[in-house]
Amino acid sequence: MPELPAVDGVVSAPQVLATARSIAAVQLRSGAVPWFPGGHVDPWDHVESAMALSAAGLVAEAERAYEWLRATQRSDGSWPLQVRDDVVEDAASDTNFCAYPAVGVWHHVTTTGDEGFAERMWPVVRRAIDFVLGLQQARGEVAWARGTGGEVAGEALLAGSASIHHSLVCALALADHLGVAQPDWEVALERLAHALRHHPEAFAAKDRYAMDWYYPVLGGPLRDAAGHDRILRRWADFFVDGLGVRCVDDNPWVTGAETCELVLSLELLGRREQAVEALAAMQHLREEDGSYWTGLVYSDGKRWPVERTTWTGAAVVLAADALSRATPGAAIFHTARPGPPTGARPVDDACGCPARLSELVTD
Numbered sequence: 488m489p490e491l492p493a494v495d496g497v498v499s500a501p502q503v504l505a506t507a508r509s510i511a512a513v514q515l516r517s518g519a520v521p522w523f524p525g526g527h528v529d530p531w532d533h534v535e536s537a538m539a540l541s542a543a544g545l546v547a548e549a550e551r552a553y554e555w556l557r558a559t560q561r562s563d564g565s566w567p568l569q570v571r572d573d574v575v576e577d578a579a580s581d582t583n584f585c586a587y588p589a590v591g592v593w594h595h596v597t598t599t600g601d602e603g604f605a606e607r608m609w610p611v612v613r614r615a616i617d618f619v620l621g622l623q624q625a626r627g628e629v630a631w632a633r634g635t636g637g638e639v640a641g642e643a644l645l646a647g648s649a650s651i652h653h654s655l656v657c658a659l660a661l662a663d664h665l666g667v668a669q670p671d672w673e674v675a676l677e678r679l680a681h682a683l684r685h686h687p688e689a690f691a692a693k694d695r696y697a698m699d700w701y702y703p704v705l706g707g708p709l710r711d712a713a714g715h716d717r718i719l720r721r722w723a724d725f726f727v728d729g730l731g732v733r734c735v736d737d738n739p740w741v742t743g744a745e746t747c748e749l750v751l752s753l754e755l756l757g758r759r760e761q762a763v764e765a766l767a768a769m770q771h772l773r774e775e776d777g778s779y780w781t782g783l784v785y786s787d788g789k790r791w792p793v794e795r796t797t798w799t800g801a802a803v804v805l806a807a808d809a810l811s812r813a814t815p816g817a818a819i820f821h822t823a824r825p826g827p828p829t830g831a832r833p834v835d836d837a838c839g840c841p842a843r844l845s846e847l848v849t850d
Contacts, residue, residue: 491503492810493811510800511548514536518553526796527571530587534588537595538594538801553604560614565585565633566584579635581631582622582633583648585619586651590653592604597818613662629647644691645683646693646702650702652680652706655672656822714755728768730771731765732765739786740784741782744798747766747769750762750765762806
């Protein structure tokens with residue numbers, strides 16, 4: 488068996504494998520991975536679980552998850568927002584959800600080296616990214632959803648657009664790997680990075696959510712001094728020593744997935760000691776079978792919601808892999824961005840901001 492992720496003193500390789508197996512135990516025969524037994528499936532959390540399966544060496548289970556995506560993608564490149572037992576409960580399309588399979592596919596390719604998988608999944612990624620970019624707005628942000636009647640949501644979300652930024656980076660890495668140029672995607676990435684870094688007014692105000700705090704780092708636009716400043720400025724608002732990250736800044740509720748995403752963000756900034764401490768802080772959510780509770784209301788010591796979610800366990804596996812660099816896919820959030828597209832029109836014609844991606848985003 489290949490090396491498994493592990494972080495000394497925090498989570499061992501056998502524990503990581505147990506967590507991955509707890510995810511696989513919830514997987515349906517179709518390949519779908521619901522939130523928990525009897526729960527619904529959404530594309531983003533399904534992909535997160537598939538990535539954890541790949542990282543833990545459960546390759547067959549991961550490929551079943553990706554085959555489910557291939558089988559259920561709609562003709563416009565999207566997936567429904569929510570499915571339960573193969574029945575669509577919400578047919579709307581979330582752009583972040585639909586973009587994220589690009590991250591999972593590239594992660595699986597880098598983890599396994601499976602060229603056949605890359606070629607088989609390329610049409611899925613291409614259609615999904617084209618769907619998402621069809622909802623990109625003039626400033627570069629991406630509307631968060633399209634309704635069942637084709638209506639476009641009027642607002643863009645900072646965390647969602649930052650995640651789409653990372654998905655675009657991974658989609659372009661896959662395209663480059665396969666030798667399929669996508670210059671329009673490169674221009675779209677540059678415009679999105681510009682909006683994320685220079686135009687906060689383009690996004691709905693959701694400052695109370697932890698995801699809006701760290702996702703501009705995790706998704707890629709802020710990996711420089713601005714990223715360090717962003718994390719440090721609101722550390723006291725969101726991080727609870729010994730427990731993890733508050734999902735929102737005004738409730739005494741820490742959640743495991745948000746804590747692990749902060750771990751990934753800190754690792755990207757080179758703040759490894761803080762990252763390890765954060766991963767250790769959320770281990771109180773672990774159960775004996777390797778699964779993880781979603782969160783804890785620490786003011787009264789109660790688990791809430793009363794569920795152990797596959798995507799929380801998946802976030803733990805990915806955080807452990809990023810810190811241990813155990814697998815080739817461990818650097819998925821370090822995936823190199825392409826240079827600015829040759830001959831592209833600068834994005835700063837109206838606002839005077841830096842025009843090139845190389846000026847906007849630096850490691």
